[in-house]
Amino acid sequence: MEFFDFLNTAVTPYHTVDALKSFFKANSFAEIGLAANYEPAKAYFVCREGSVIAFRTPKQWCDTSKFRIALAHTDFPTLKISPNPDGMNAGVCTLHTEVYGSPLYTSWLDRDLGYAGMLAYVDSADKSNTLKTKLFRGDKLFRIPQLAVHLNRGVNQDGLKVNPQVDFNALWTGASGSSVSENRKNLFVKALEKELPEGARLIDFDVQLFDAQPANRGGFNDEWIYSGRLDNLSSCHAIAEAIVGAKSAESDCLVACFFNNEEVGSTTREGAASNFLKSVLDSIASLQNDCHPGVREHDRAQAPLSSTLAESIALSIDMAHAEHPNHTEKHEPNHAPLLGKGIVLKTNSQKRYASDLMSSAQLRLLCEKAKIPLQVFIMRNDMPCGSTVGPTVSANLGIPTVDIGEPMLSMHSIREMMATSDHADMIKLVEALFC
Numbered sequence: 001m002e003f004f005d006f007l008n009t010a011v012t013p014y015h016t017v018d019a020l021k022s023f024f025k026a027n028s029f030a031e032i033g034l035a036a037n038y039e040p041a042k043a044y045f046v047c048r049e050g051s052v053i054a055f056r057t058p059k060q061w062c063d064t065s066k067f068r069i070a071l072a073h074t075d076f077p078t079l080k081i082s083p084n085p086d087g088m089n090a091g092v093c094t095l096h097t098e099v100y101g102s103p104l105y106t107s108w109l110d111r112d113l114g115y116a117g118m119l120a121y122v123d124s125a126d127k128s129n130t131l132k133t134k135l136f137r138g139d140k141l142f143r144i145p146q147l148a149v150h151l152n153r154g155v156n157q158d159g160l161k162v163n164p165q166v167d168f169n170a171l172w173t174g175a176s177g178s179s180v181s182e183n184r185k186n187l188f189v190k191a192l193e194k195e196l197p198e199g200a201r202l203i204d205f206d207v208q209l210f211d212a213q214p215a216n217r218g219g220f221n222d223e224w225i226y227s228g229r230l231d232n233l234s235s236c237h238a239i240a241e242a243i244v245g246a247k248s249a250e251s252d253c254l255v256a257c258f259f260n261n262e263e264v265g266s267t268t269r270e271g272a273a274s275n276f277l278k279s280v281l282d283s284i285a286s287l288q289n290d291c292h293p294g295v296r297e298h299d300r301a302q303a304p305l306s307s308t309l310a311e312s313i314a315l316s317i318d319m320a321h322a323e324h325p326n327h328t329e330k331h332e333p334n335h336a337p338l339l340g341k342g343i344v345l346k347t348n349s350q351k352r353y354a355s356d357l358m359s360s361a362q363l364r365l366l367c368e369k370a371k372i373p374l375q376v377f378i379m380r381n382d383m384p385c386g387s388t389v390g391p392t393v394s395a396n397l398g399i400p401t402v403d404i405g406e407p408m409l410s411m412h413s414i415r416e417m418m419a420t421s422d423h424a425d426m427i428k429l430v431e432a433l434f435c
């Protein structure tokens with residue numbers, strides 16, 4: 001999957017999953033439900049809304065079989081268009097938005113903003129009102145302009161203060177003469193209805209804004225990548241590339257997880273704190289035991305899932321903070337990862353990351369084996385540390401887990417930055433996990 005195509009296509013978690021599904025299907029992964037009949041040495045994927053789990057079953061499941069798991073998230077901070085978004089000010093139709101996750105507010109101003117998401121609708125001829133969904137991406141550009149410096153004296157000295165309730169109304173169209181007087185309620189819903197098949201009725205929508213500028217190479221030697229959504233599409237891409245390129249293992253199951261809602265804490269039906277991964281692993285373990293009809297009942301491998309999980313390993317892959325050349329004081333001096341110098345092991349004594357002694361040690365050995373440079377990040381003691389899906393998955397399932405990532409700058413900005421070589425290293429590392 002071409003990396004920049006993926007970055008430019010995956011503009012909402014639904015689009016991330018759609019792009020991943022297409023990639024898996026094109027590479028002979030079969031879409032399947034939970035508790036389906038998984039065959040040995042085959043590739044499958046299971047979807048749940050904005051999340052997807054892909055896996056390669058082993059040639060033979062036995063009592064020493066393990067899971068080798070890579071985890072990433074499909075979502076990113078954004079502005080979601082509110083259920084009743086329509087407003088009008090100064091002769092312009094505006095859309096109220098609701099903040100999702102923790103975007104870097106100022107970066108959303110004066111950008112070309114696309115809009116995309118999922119629509120729920122019914123066909124008007126359908127008497128049973130069966131709900132259908134449509135993935136869509138609008139082809140127009142919206143804008144959240146900031147105040148001119150002349151109207152915000154002192155902004156350059158005091159810094160720009162953004163109030164998300166006041167400042168995040170997106171300008172989406174100029175009011176025509178007729179629409180000024182017309183009831184402006186549901187103007188945006190009417191615009192969304194145009195995306196539906198003829199005669200369909202829009203029932204609800206989940207639509208968000210995104211940075212419409214395509215990803216670019218940057219730096220004098222093209223050594224960097226500038227794009228929206230690098231956190232965490234970069235990790236999704238590395239994992240997808242690795243599992244597609246892998247072969248089924250002798251006895252281990254290779255699992256690639258892409259979870260929605262990490263940016264808002266993961267406790268959702270499809271998030272990393274849900275029962276989604278546990279259900280998939282349960283199905284794999286139990287059905288693999290059942291799929292050797294020639295083996296007598298008492299000879300079948302019946303290791304309980306909990307002990308299989310305790311022997312397994314998960315890489316929780318999310319982006320890491322590279323040292324900022326203008327603000328080196330923000331990093332712990334001995335643990336400041338550099339752009340382009342290899343992937344980052346993230347540890348935290350307060351356990352905001354899942355890395356522990358043995359999972360970190362396993363990662364170090366994996367990097368040695370794959371000849372991948374490794375840097376270590378810890379947060380300064382006088383600053384709070386972020387988190388990932390790693391601690392959630394590790395605590396819920398008892399899988400030894402290590403948190404790692406590619407170093408980047410401007411995390412959670414609408415435009416982020418990373419190094420090309422670190423992404424190549426990450427793909428190599430996940431390939432080594434699955435090899």
Ligand SMILES: [Zn+2]
Pocket residue numbers: 073231232318319
């Ligand atoms: Zn992230």
